């Protein structure tokens with residue numbers, strides 16, 4: 512609700528500033544000031560839209576899900592982007608995973624965020640590993656890249672809202688904060704391991720749905 516309330520005045524600021532800019536001669540020094548206003552209000556609405564997008568994802572219906580399927584669906588959305596970034600996919604899906612109880616839209620968002628970050632970490636291409644496994648009543652998912660890595664002094668900040676090392680046009684710093692929130696909502700855990708210059712691995716753990724065992 513707050514995000515919607517903020518978006519409307521932002522849109523007014525942007526369009527009014529654009530109208531003013533059009534009235535100026537191209538070499539008028541005030542053009543630069545107006546450009547800054549326009550650029551920053553665009554940025555503010557981009558942040559708001561990101562928040563909206565995440566809170567909106569397909570409501571909050573939970574169901575028994577196959578994480579292999581959720582990940583495959585996410586991959587099908589990003590495959591062209593990975594190809595264009597010269598990133599090869601190393602998929603290691605363990606068949607017949609136990610189900611997890613979750614919301615597929617939100618979980619897609621989680622994998623999307625992690626894959627996008629991996630892409631950003633491999634500007635000259637590389638390998639993205641997506642692996643699933645069942646273990647001791649949990650389903651484990653690994654998202655790993657062989658990109659730039661995360662300096663140790665950043666490791667405890669990356670899940671903070673608005674922490675980003677990317678240029679303002681590329682990163683909002685919301686991806687991992689939202690990811691963390693969604694995983695907690697699923698009673699899951701996320702851990703990260705990284706080495707600068709070698710790559711980063713995110714390990715996710717979700718409780719598996721327990722199957723009733725019929726004893727006869």
Ligand code: ADP
Pocket residue numbers: 624628629632656658659660661669670674675676677681682683684685686687688711
């Ligand atoms: P954003 O991607 O908008 O910067 P995120 O919350 O998704 O925001 O990530 C926060 C920061 O964590 C990134 O700016 C980056 O510094 C670091 N990061 C996240 N994932 C990776 C990764 N796979 N490799 C290297 N750094 C990463």
Ligand code: MG
Pocket residue numbers: 624627628684685686687
């Ligand atoms: Mg991100």
